[in-house]
Amino acid sequence: xxxxxxxxxxxxxxxxxxxxxxxxxxxxxxxxxxxxxxxxxxxxxxxxxxxxxxxxxxxxxxxxxxxxxxxxxxxxxxxxxxxxxxxxxxxxxxxxxxxxxxxxxxxxxxxxxxxxxxxxxxxxxxxxxxxxxxxxxxxxxxxxxxxxxxxxxxxxxxxxxxxxxxxxxxxxxxxxxxxxxxxxxxxxxxxxxxxxxxxxxxxxxxxxxxxxxxxxxxxxxxxxxxxxxxxxxxxxxxxxxxxxxxxxxxxxxxxxxxxxxxxxxxxxxxxxxxxxxxxxxxx
Amino acid sequence: xxxxxxxxxxxxxxxxxxxxxxxxxxxxxxxxxxxxxxxxxxxxxxxxxxxxxxxxxxxxxxxxxxxxxxxxxxxxxxxxxxxxxxxxxxxxxxxxxxxxxxxxxxxxxxxxxxxxxxxxxxxxxxxxxxxxxxxxxxxxxxxxxxxxxxxxxxxxxxxxxxxxxxxxxxxxxxxxxxxxxxxxxxxxxxxxxxxxxxxxxxxxxxxxxxxxxxxxxxxxxxxxxxxxxxxxxxxxxxxxxxxxxxxxxxxxxxxxxxxxxxxxxxxxxxxxxxxxxxxx
Numbered sequence: 001x002x003x004x005x006x007x008x009x010x011x012x013x014x015x016x017x018x019x020x021x022x023x024x025x026x027x028x029x030x031x032x033x034x035x036x037x038x039x040x041x042x043x044x045x046x047x048x049x050x051x052x053x054x055x056x057x058x059x060x061x062x063x064x065x066x067x068x069x070x071x072x073x074x075x076x077x078x079x080x081x082x083x084x085x086x087x088x089x090x091x092x093x094x095x096x097x098x099x100x101x102x103x104x105x106x107x108x109x110x111x112x113x114x115x116x117x118x119x120x121x122x123x124x125x126x127x128x129x130x131x132x133x134x135x136x137x138x139x140x141x142x143x144x145x146x147x148x149x150x151x152x153x154x155x156x157x158x159x160x161x162x163x164x165x166x167x168x169x170x171x172x173x174x175x176x177x178x179x180x181x182x183x184x185x186x187x188x189x190x191x192x193x194x195x196x197x198x199x200x201x202x203x204x205x206x207x208x209x210x211x212x213x214x215x216x217x218x219x220x221x222x223x224x225x226x227x228x229x230x231x232x233x234x235x236x237x238x239x240x241x242x243x244x245x246x247x248x249x250x251x252x253x254x255x256x257x258x259x260x261x262x263x264x265x266x267x268x269x270x271x272x273x274x275x276x277x278x279x280x281x282x283x
Numbered sequence: 284x285x286x287x288x289x290x291x292x293x294x295x296x297x298x299x300x301x302x303x304x305x306x307x308x309x310x311x312x313x314x315x316x317x318x319x320x321x322x323x324x325x326x327x328x329x330x331x332x333x334x335x336x337x338x339x340x341x342x343x344x345x346x347x348x349x350x351x352x353x354x355x356x357x358x359x360x361x362x363x364x365x366x367x368x369x370x371x372x373x374x375x376x377x378x379x380x381x382x383x384x385x386x387x388x389x390x391x392x393x394x395x396x397x398x399x400x401x402x403x404x405x406x407x408x409x410x411x412x413x414x415x416x417x418x419x420x421x422x423x424x425x426x427x428x429x430x431x432x433x434x435x436x437x438x439x440x441x442x443x444x445x446x447x448x449x450x451x452x453x454x455x456x457x458x459x460x461x462x463x464x465x466x467x468x469x470x471x472x473x474x475x476x477x478x479x480x481x482x483x484x485x486x487x488x489x490x491x492x493x494x495x496x497x498x499x500x501x502x503x504x505x506x507x508x509x510x511x512x513x514x515x516x517x518x519x520x521x522x523x524x525x526x527x528x529x530x531x532x533x534x535x536x537x538x539x540x541x542x543x544x545x546x547x548x549x550x551x552x553x554x555x556x557x558x559x560x561x562x563x
Contacts, residue, residue, distance in 0.1 A: 005385045008465045012381035013393065016374040016436050022419065023433015024400050027411035034411065042414045087299075095296050103549060104303040110541045110552075112494025114512040115534055118519055119309050122316070122531075126329030135326075153306065161553055162560045203560045214404050217496050221516065238406045239497075255410065262407040269402050 035259040038252045052256035061229055062257060065237040072144065072233065073212040076151045080208050081201070084156045088163035089189075102164070106157035113154075117221025120150045124222075136223055143223040143231035150218055155211065159204045166200030167193065202276040209272055213265060234261055310538060317343050317531035324527040343528035344536065351529055353536055356514040359424045363510060364493045367431035371439050371488050372481055374432055379443030380473055384455070394444060400437035405497060408434075413501040424508050427499065431492060439484050442559065446480040447473070479554075486548075486555035493541075511537050 005012075030042060035052060037045035056062050087105065091098050108116065124146045125135050133139075136146050170193055178188045194201075216235040219225065225232035225240065232240065238261060241254035315332060316324055320339040333339075347353045382390035412430070416422050421429050450473065458468045474481075496512040499505075505513055515537065518530045545552060 002385045002387075004459065005381060005465045006387070009381060009385070009389075011466065012377045012469075016378035016432065016440065017393065019374070019429050019433035020396070020400075020436045021433070022415060022421070023412065023430045024403075024408065024436070025396070027408035027415055028400075028403060030411040030415075031407050042411060087302075090295050090299060093292070093295075095292055095299070097296060097300070101299050101303055102553075103546075104306050106553065107542065107545060108306070109556075110490060110494075110545055111538055112496065112512050114494075114496050114516050115537055118515065118530070119313055119534060122326075122329060123309050123312055125326050129326050130330070153309075157306075158556060161556050165557045165560075200560075207560070210402075214406075216406075217494075217512075220496075221519070235404070235406050239409075242410055251410065258404075258406045258409075262404055265404050266402055 031255060032259065034252065035255040036252075037255075038248050040248050040251055044248075048252065052252045053260070055253055056257055056260060059253070061232070062234075062237055065229070065232045065234050068140075068144070068231065069213060069215075069233045072147060072215075073209055076148055076155075076212045077205060077208045079148065079152055080155045080159055081204055083152065084159035084204065085163050085201075087156065088160045088167055089193075091160070091164055092167045102157075102161070104157075105160055108154045109158045111154075113215075113217025114221045116150060116154055117218045120146065120153070121222050124149070137226035140223075140227060140230035143226070146222055147215075147218060147231070150222055151212060151215070154218075155208060159208065162200050162204055163197065166197035170196045198276070198279055202273070205276060206269065206272055209268060210265065213268060313531050313534050313538075317528065317535050319528065321526065321528045324531070339528065343532035346526070347529040347532040347536060351514070351518070351526075351533065352509070353511075353514065353533055356509050356511050357536075359508050360493060360510040360512075363424050363427055363431075363499070364489055366425075367428040367435070367492050368485055368488045370428045370432050371435050372485055375436055375439035375484075376443045376474070376477060376481065377469060378436070379440045380447050380469055382440070383444050383447040384452075394440070397437040397440040397444075400434075401441065405434075409497065409501055412498075416502045422502055422504060424503065424510075427502060430498070430502060434498070435488055435491070438559075439488065442484050442487075443477070443480060446477065450476055480558065482551050483555035483558040486552050487559050 034042070034045055036047060036049060038048050038051075039045035087101075091102055095101075111119075121136060124142075128135055128142060134142060136143050174192055174196070175188065178192050183191065214235055215233055216239070219231070219233045219236045220239075223231040225236050229237070229240075234257075238254055238257045241250055241257055312329065316329060318333045318339055318341075320342075323334070323339075378393070382393050412434070416427075416430055421427060454476075455468050455472055458472045459465075463471065494512060495510075496516060499508075499510045500513050500516070503510070503513075505517070509517060511533075515530070515533060518533065519525055
């Protein structure tokens with residue numbers, strides 16, 4: 001069968017392949033090359049070796065936004081996963097209104113990051129003003145926690161859905177056996193439910209880590225990196241390096257930062273998958 | 284004991300109810316503010332209900348639609364999303380079926396490249412991608428779907444390939460022996476079996492493309508074509524006075540269709556999310 005199908009590859013594979021080359025492979029390869037160049041467009045690139053990479057570490061804004069992003073990723077990953085798991089536990093107990101709660105908590109995921117950012121900017125600024133605190137764009141600490149609140153509000157529902165699916169797949173006999181063996185609610189949770197939903201935990205931590213680390217839209221709309229780039233995350237820092245300043249020296253620096261950003265994302269993904277996969281058990 | 288359990292259940296329901304109000308409130312607040320007159324929309328009065336003397340009715344909505352070009356943006360967003368998702372579903376399901384059924388180094392390389400492309404952040408390719416799109420003239424709403432196909436192929440091919448693996452080979456072999464060529468086999472036999480996956484992938488891709496900001500902003504000529512996220516950012520991000528009333532009305536006009544679609548297709552959306560997570 002494989003042989004007959006192979007003759008048809010121009011119909012089955014070619015459209016996707018051509019688009020993939022245009023939309024991904026070529027820009028990606030050019031991106032790697034340009035990170036070693038000084039340029040303003042793809043055509044006027046002049047090779048400069050590792051110059052751009054060395055300049056990244058002389059750029060205090062990159063290191064600062066790296067720190068901001070790292071702390072933000074840790075805080076949101078823990079908060080979102082713990083809260084989403086708790087809500088999922090409650091919603092698998094057959095409480096009244098379960099369907100309504102599930103629908104409401106999931107809803108923010110469908111709204112785009114830009115719109116969400118502005119909704120929360122209006123709300124949080126009003127709240128901060130009422131408490132007589134500085135507005136989001138004036139104090140990076142409030143900007144940080146504003147982003148945390150926004151991310152929790154948006155992502156808890158998504159992760160909750162995945163945890164609910166995981167919890168519903170825990171076999172009933174297993175829970176019954178635990179009960180007969182005299183396990184209370186607490187030890188059932190830690191010794192049966194959590195080990196059994198480990199695959200869901202792997203996926204959810206993976207998704208929250210990468211979502212937070214790569215965050216752009218919400219950052220742009222909620223704080224815009226204000227004040228003075230203090231609430232600027234990595235993706236926005238790269239964007240601003242590219243587009244906020246004119247001059248040949250910036251684009252190469254931006255591309256080198258993007259390359260480093262890409263390598264960081266790959267490293268985080270590999271380490272995280274290795275760590276949590278090893279804790280999964282066979283069901 | 285039983286009453287005790289009932290009491291805790293009721294307590295949890297109450298806590299969840301309060302929490303769910305916190306989930307709905309931000310949108311309700313924007314709605315209430317969108318009914319106020321321009322000068323009554325201030326940060327300090329944001330929590331107040333629209334007072335009778337500055338009640339503006341739907342004037343902000345009319346302003347958003349008439350003066351700010353909301354409908355045009357809605358049209359662009361709709362066209363881009365529908366055309367891109369349709370193209371992704373068609374091309375990627377075909378590609379995924381081919382690379383799982385016709386094994387070989389060629390198929391293997393395509394599969395690995397697709398998986399690899401899923402971890403690459405957009406910032407890595409944003410500059411070169413927008414330049415490539417300009418050179419090839421793929422910078423209008425009418426053909427940006429090719430860019431979306433290229434950049435979105437990774438996830439779609441990966442998900443389809445995962446599902447195709449679970450389809451028993453015998454059905455397709457029987458069809459081929461009965462004289463179907465691969466194209467007929469794919470559309471008559473495989474597509475009907477793939478339907479649930481088509482819906483799941485379609486939903487995930489729709490959520491992404493409809494809300495995407497940076498790609499259309501960089502690729503399209505935004506003086507001519509603004510999608511909804513670009514329009515909202517333009518409202519707020521441009522210097523000078525921001526028309527808060529019209530902006531809040533635009534936010535509501537953006538959120539409302541999403542909520543309606545969500546209420547109608549909730550079952551599929553949640554299934555799509557779960558399917559996407561399992562494959563991820």
